[in-house]
Amino acid sequence: AQTVTQSQPEMSVQEAETVTLSCTYDTSESDYYLFWYKQPPSRQMILVIRQEAYKQQNATENRFSVNFQKAAKSFSLKISDSQLGDAAMYFCAYSLPNTGNQFYFGTGTSLTVIP
């Protein structure tokens, strides 16, 4: 079975500080894609960052970066200089090339940003 584990149901961070959200996944495939999605309260889910498994270089999008450890099947999200607008539920997900773009999601981490 394809699984994604987010072991931190809730996290908090002080404004302007850095926080890391963890994610591990389980697949026997070697080719796949990894994603972090953000769902603000009562708002639409949006893509934060994506990573192709064949790329060794970690993806970065402004204040968001990932630490991708393929051997360990780990894909953590680091948010630098946290802002109040970063408060949201964050979901880790991956997709496999031969599954019709089917995604497998984790259970989410609720991030609170403290002013």
Place this chain on the structure above:
Amino acid sequence: DVKVTQSSRYLVKRTGEKVFLECVQDMDHENMFWYRQDPGLGLRLIYFSYDVKMKEKGDIPEGYSVSREKKERFSLILESASTNQTSMYLCASSPPLYPYTDTQYFGPGTRLTVL
């Protein structure tokens, strides 16, 4: 920008009613998905479709059916609503798998309450 819309943000129905949830996307995407989101369980795939009139079961199809008569529209049907189907329902769409696996684009969600 990709736009995915869902017919209702909030819906209240009675046990035994037939319920239709509609999803429309404006980017000519081949793939469309229905998820339900519950606290602590993340997103679980109900059904997906990779072409008009095509459908595939996801992880939790029981009690649901879908319809895709036009490329832009994907409907989720609860044949006889039950209280355990009270949940947030998210629709998503994505371009074809090849030549790359793109992200999924989500609608705003429909919070369904079954009394």
